[in-house]
Amino acid sequence: MSTQQPLIIIGNGMVGHHLVEQLIERGAHRRYAITVFGEERHLAYDRVHLSEYFAGRDAESLALSTADYYAEHGIELRLDEAVIAINRDTGEVVTPRGRYPYHRLVLATGSTPFVPPIPGNDREGCLVYRTLDDLDAIRATAENAATGVVVGGGLLGLEAANALRGLDLDTAVVEFAPRLMPMQVDAEGGELLREKIEALGVQVLTERATQRIEDGEAGRHRMVFQDDKVLEADLIVFSAGIRPRDALARGSALEIGERGGVVIDDRCLTSDPAILAVGEVALWNNSIFGLVAPGYQMARAAADTLMADALDRAPETFGGADMSTKLKLLGVDVGAIGDAHGTQHPGARMFRYLDQIKQEYRKLVVSGDGKRLLGAMLVGDNGYYDTLMQYYAGGIELPQDPAALILPSSDGAPALGPDALPDSAMICSCHNVTKGDVCASIDAGACDLATVKDSTRASTGCGGCAALLKSVVDHELESRGVEVDRSLCEHFAHTRQELYDIVRVEGIKTFGELMEKHGNPETHRLGCDICKPAVASILASCFNEPITDAAHIPLQDTNDTFMANMQKNGTYSVVPRIAGGEITPDKLVVLGQVAQKYELYTKVTGGQRIDLFGARLEDLPAIWGELIEAGFETGHAYGKSLRTVKSCVGSTWCRYGVDDSVGMAIRLEHRYKGLRSPHKIKLAVSGCTRECAEAQSKDIGVIATEHGWNLYVCGNGGMRPRHAELFATDLDDEALIRTIDRVLMFYVRTADRLQRTSVWRENLEGGLDYLKAVILEDSLGIGEELERQMQAVVDTYACEWANAIQDPEKLKRFRSFVNDSRPDPDIIMTSERGQLRPA
Amino acid sequence: MTTATALKHETEMTWQALCRRADLVPFSGVAAWIETAEGPAQVALFYLPCDPATTGGPNTPQPGHEQTLYALDNHDPFSGANVIARGIVGDLQGDPVVASPLYKQHFRLTDGQCLEDDAVKLRTWAVRLDGERVLIQA
Numbered sequence A: 001m002s003t004q005q006p007l008i009i010i011g012n013g014m015v016g017h018h019l020v021e022q023l024i025e026r027g028a029h030r031r032y033a034i035t036v037f038g039e040e041r042h043l044a045y046d047r048v049h050l051s052e053y054f055a056g057r058d059a060e061s062l063a064l065s066t067a068d069y070y071a072e073h074g075i076e077l078r079l080d081e082a083v084i085a086i087n088r089d090t091g092e093v094v095t096p097r098g099r100y101p102y103h104r105l106v107l108a109t110g111s112t113p114f115v116p117p118i119p120g121n122d123r124e125g126c127l128v129y130r131t132l133d134d135l136d137a138i139r140a141t142a143e144n145a146a147t148g149v150v151v152g153g154g155l156l157g158l159e160a161a162n163a164l165r166g167l168d169l170d171t172a173v174v175e176f177a178p179r180l181m182p183m184q185v186d187a188e189g190g191e192l193l194r195e196k197i198e199a200l201g202v203q204v205l206t207e208r209a210t211q212r213i214e215d216g217e218a219g220r221h222r223m224v225f226q227d228d229k230v231l232e233a234d235l236i237v238f239s240a241g242i243r244p245r246d247a248l249a250r251g252s253a254l255e256i257g258e259r260g261g262v263v264i265d266d267r268c269l270t271s272d273p274a275i276l277a278v279g280e281v282a283l284w285n286n287s288i289f290g291l292v293a294p295g296y297q298m299a300r301a302a303a304d305t306l307m308a309d310a311l312d313r314a315p316e317t318f319g320g321a322d323m324s325t326k327l328k329l330l331g332v333d334v335g336a337i338g339d340a341h342g343t344q345h346p347g348a349r350m351f352r353y354l355d356q357i358k359q360e361y362r363k364l365v366v367s368g369d370g371k372r373l374l375g376a377m378l379v380g381d382n383g384y385y386d387t388l389m390q391y392y393a394g395g396i397e398l399p400q401d402p403a404a405l406i407l408p409s410s411d412g413a414p415a416l417g418p419d420a421l422p423d424s425a426m427i428c429s430c431h432n433v434t435k436g437d438v439c440a441s442i443d444a445g446a447c448d449l450a451t452v453k454d455s456t457r458a459s460t461g462c463g464g465c466a467a468l469l470k471s472v473v474d475h476e477l478e479s480r481g482v483e484v485d486r487s488l489c490e491h492f493a494h495t496r497q498e499l500y501d502i503v504r505v506e507g508i509k510t511f512g513e514l515m516e517k518h519g520n521p522e523t524h525r526l527g528c529d530i531c532k533p534a535v536a537s538i539l540a541s542c543f544n545e546p547i548t549d550a551a552h553i554p555l556q557d558t559n560d561t562f563m564a565n566m567q568k569n570g571t572y573s574v575v576p577r578i579a580g581g582e583i584t585p586d587k588l589v590v591l592g593q594v595a596q597k598y599e600l601y602t603k604v605t606g607g608q609r610i611d612l613f614g615a616r617l618e619d620l621p622a623i624w625g626e627l628i629e630a631g632f633e634t635g636h637a638y639g640k641s642l643r644t645v646k647s648c649v650g651s652t653w654c655r656y657g658v659d660d661s662v663g664m665a666i667r668l669e670h671r672y673k674g675l676r677s678p679h680k681i682k683l684a685v686s687g688c689t690r691e692c693a694e695a696q697s698k699d700i701g702v703i704a705t706e707h708g709w710n711l712y713v714c715g716n717g718g719m720r721p722r723h724a725e726l727f728a729t730d731l732d733d734e735a736l737i738r739t740i741d742r743v744l745m746f747y748v749r750t751a752d753r754l755q756r757t758s759v760w761r762e763n764l765e766g767g768l769d770y771l772k773a774v775i776l777e778d779s780l781g782i783g784e785e786l787e788r789q790m791q792a793v794v795d796t797y798a799c800e801w802a803n804a805i806q807d808p809e810k811l812k813r814f815r816s817f818v819n820d821s822r823p824d825p826d827i828i829m830t831s832e833r834g835q836l837r838p839a
Numbered sequence B: 001m002t003t004a005t006a007l008k009h010e011t012e013m014t015w016q017a018l019c020r021r022a023d024l025v026p027f028s029g030v031a032a033w034i035e036t037a038e039g040p041a042q043v044a045l046f047y048l049p050c051d052p053a054t055t056g057g058p059n060t061p062q063p064g065h066e067q068t069l070y071a072l073d074n075h076d077p078f079s080g081a082n083v084i085a086r087g088i089v090g091d092l093q094g095d096p097v098v099a100s101p102l103y104k105q106h107f108r109l110t111d112g113q114c115l116e117d118d119a120v121k122l123r124t125w126a127v128r129l130d131g132e133r134v135l136i137q138a
């Protein structure tokens, strides 16, 4: 449309993208011809969760949107094209590829990490931590590095330090100030933080000013400090604060703050009313806001400014933002609310609590009359954050004795429930969602957390509000009498987890008994293909009776019934166990002979074993008779149970191997074989970090280290790949097995039906930290019980096929027809590449 | 007229002995081979005893499935394989059903109707127990 005026947005970062969304919401794409320039190759992505890139997330999953979204709304997205100048006289921006006229212009160029002007700061291997490309560079450099240093001990510096540690570098943090995170914590908090971080093996050097960086001896670089002390490292990451990227604005003589930043007013207008600025490049009231939530607020205000005359309400303005933050850095909780140092309010009073044993520190800053919370500081436990934040943000009057709010587990502490919040309470500051908005969305029909998130977008920004949002949603749903239906199926008004507990606690051993006591009497109580296999699995996990016993056989899926995998023409595939992928030549010969005799198509599986296809129902017992005779046992390829433990050859053969991966794989496979679980489970063991067994794509991955075994959990290949997460390091054999016992049993106990460990883990409230607390610190006090349950399964293991072929009653089902001995005449095979396959 | 046709049809069918009760698997299925006027057929037989002594199933008979034996096509129209007898038996929305073991569609045991696809219906046969003998009308 020729009447559309050109609107140019420079920068496709988090705030620039949010601005686009806000503009679309207001229909601005119909009024303006919008062009977005992005210097990075990538579409706007979630910088807040950038570090997850190292934990396995890729650029695509971090992306905030898609190119299609831009195209659909007629917005031109020019990535990998940086604006190099603004010409305000002609109303154009200039890029290396051309000149583009604008009617309105928005600067959303963000900031860059500050690299102190130290001689040598541009040496190869001196990097920053801001973009995906930065992370690629760090990863590449780390490949050939043993040590890493982060310059800067603030929020981002510690995040970078954690990343270096994750890349297996010996890591140190160098901070100019006398303590870590000087913005967020005071001397005492900083000291505690240092202790905690040093305990993780990260060296902390404070009050160090780097004078120069030169060639090192032990490492590639040597940093020389003011007192001539030195520190050597192979890789250096600068993270000494941020600097607004205001060069374009300077070049076009817009008003700039004394210490940088494009000056904006409440409407996000710069000194040139045709030009706006938002995000970390913008300076409001002499402050830069280095968090995403204030940036999003600016984006909303800017969108309103650009569409002011089309709004049917007063335009939103930007009036500053709260910089309260709650973080977990290197596994250490740090929280800062409002005036955490108590320096902005003369007459303010403080409460402080320090526990040097548990390493927790908390501080309250309250008004002179003791009625209002002005600020707070937390180190070691952020559990106090939400309640304090509500007092602070809601201006709620403090209780008689405010100290109770930071004392540990003082029963008197009035934890503010979600009902105490006023409707105006801000739940999600990223997306400006109040408690009232949440209630409105529930009243409009949202009946679970996911729908509320979808419709309000709450908790889809920095994620800091997730716990608060959930508690508000739960509370509101409950108060409206909504009961979320989590029934397994029409026969049981229980979740799998509840049924598991019922079976255990009441010692119920058959489906019939469970149905009689807990089934829905409105049905015929026959069960169905949802609840029967689920209950069969629970019974097997708990009591491990043979699945082909008369009481259990009607519950089984056909694969379990016939202990083989049904293929598309009704024949079965047979997979004997080959623990760890190790097989003697003699046994290999037997597999070949059996396959020849019964004309089975033979293929090697991804789990390092051999799959024999095309077995007829009536041949299964004979096939297994021969296999058992030769020393094979069932491979449970048909069951929701442990499948394989894949391994590399490890230290026995491989010149890099540091431990016997095959031996450990065989030990694990024999321990967990036969374990029935909510879904199949795959393990792998690698003999060194080269990871030839691909253990990090498994439910349980084990990798040998110089000092033992590293354990990874909840990975997945398949349809939705997920990298396993590092769970524990340098375990000895016994500790490894104990830990796996606990993780697997906890999964068996608490997962939903047909939920792989990856999805289970993603839905686990409290995430990996919670899982670690339960398993490694035994926070629920169930550790030994889980181990006992696993031991019971191990002790009751028996090969299901060996059990079945001794029992004529069980074998009578292995006939195509009960009244006729002929095989199914409709199964027709043809040959291809020298083997049979279904015609 | 309609009654007459129906009657005539019925008289043409005869009860044949198919197998023994011991060949059946309670609360599950087996397959049998029959010769009919239209040629041979594979039949899936499902046995839902209401006998409290039977293990493995719910013991209280519910109104609606006093019948204990059902016979359906063993041929699964969705996969083309003869596998219906190997599906899981259950009840859905008030009807006893079997789920195909390959692609999991449900078929009503009483009339063979597929619950997921109105256009698909399995053949059914009348079956009954006569002492220890299983009889089918075909």
Ligand SMILES: Cc1cc2nc3c(=O)[nH]c(=O)nc-3n(C[C@H](O)[C@H](O)[C@H](O)COP(=O)(O)OP(=O)(O)OC[C@H]3O[C@@H](n4cnc5c(N)ncnc54)[C@H](O)[C@@H]3O)c2cc1C
Residues within 6 Å of the ligand: A010, A011, A012, A013, A014, A015, A016, A017, A037, A038, A039, A040, A047, A048, A049, A050, A051, A081, A082, A083, A084, A108, A109, A110, A111, A129, A130, A131, A156, A159, A245, A248, A278, A279, A280, A281, A289, A290, A291, A292, A293, A295, A462
């Ligand atoms: C590791 C890390 C962790 C963080 N954690 C948190 C957190 O937990 N909570 C929180 O609130 N905030 C966090 N932040 C800060 C948050 O990411 C920023 O506040 C937010 O990204 C700012 O958005 P922005 O759009 O202003 O800048 P950016 O996201 O940096 O986007 C600016 C974009 O503009 C592009 N650009 C610059 N100049 C030009 C040009 N001339 N032409 C074209 N394009 C240009 C840049 O390449 C960039 O892509 C974190 C930041 C990092 C790096």
Ligand code: SF4
Residues within 6 Å of the ligand: A648, A649, A650, A651, A654, A655, A656, A657, A658, A661, A686, A687, A688, A689, A690, A691, A692, A693
């Ligand atoms: S993971 Fe290590 S030990 Fe195993 S095969 Fe690969 S290089 Fe060798």
Ligand code: SF4
Residues within 6 Å of the ligand: none
């Ligand atoms: S990838 Fe698809 S076709 Fe291949 S085995 Fe798995 S399910 Fe079958």
Ligand code: FES
Residues within 6 Å of the ligand: A293, A427, A428, A429, A430, A431, A458, A459, A460, A461, A462, A463, A464, A465, A466
């Ligand atoms: S506060 Fe950032 S997502 Fe809600």
